Amino acid sequence: MAALEIAGLVHSYGQHRVLDGLDLAIEGGEFVALIGPNGSGKTTLLRCLAGILAPQSGQVVIAGAVMSSDPMGAKQKLGFAVDPTLLPPLLSGRQCLELFAGARNLAAIPAATLALAQELAFDTWLDREVQSYSLGTRQKLGILLGLIGEPPLIVLDEPMNGLDPLSAFALKQHLVRLTRDQGCAVLLATHALEVAERFISRAVLLLGGKLVQDWNTAALDAIRHDADNSLEQVMVEALQRHGAERIDRA
């Protein structure tokens, strides 16, 4: 069963159609970078996957659960980092993690989550109130909440932004382990192509409301082994081919 199947997804803000019949399938174990220029619709797509935005048409199926008809079932199979600005200020990180563990029918915070908290240097913040956290520390908690229980599909929007280099490195290593050892699928929206290139197994390019290019593992390996090439370069070339260097125009 695919970790994610999207068919004919359409989402508009008023008259502005951002997703225009988008299709995508991701298998367990794939680590997919979602790339695209500013305003191409990456966040909109991820929010449709998370059930935060309701698409006008099309279907999202997460590990067999259809988001429109079984939103609770679909969300149980999805990990989505919580927006740092939406965390409850008066709870501690541990209390937030316990709440999310309960929502995933787990008796306690999993050992893997506590281990990741330590790798992210978040363990010293576990018993302090969220309102005392810096933005980066809030972001770490949002990520820990999204990953709790290692769901079949993990969706992250620029998760490394705002993390210090050691924490960003630890998170990348953790995501690689989740895909390789646990069979989770990761869909990661990012502009950091030089970073993504090193650890992803696939990259898809969003443009004009659709995925216009899909680089599989073999294509990425070929890019990695070519000293004169990079994911950044092939993306620039793909954008030029599609005649869109920048699309976020007013």
Ligand SMILES: Nc1ncnc2c1ncn2[C@@H]1O[C@H](COP(=O)(O)OP(=O)(O)OP(=O)(O)O)[C@@H](O)[C@H]1O
């Ligand atoms: N709530 C909203 N109301 C109206 N338009 C919106 C809203 N949110 C996003 N948009 C528009 O939808 C388009 C896609 O935005 P989105 O944030 O999904 O792009 P993105 O690819 O994530 O961009 P970035 O790389 O800059 O984060 C943009 O033109 C944006 O201005």
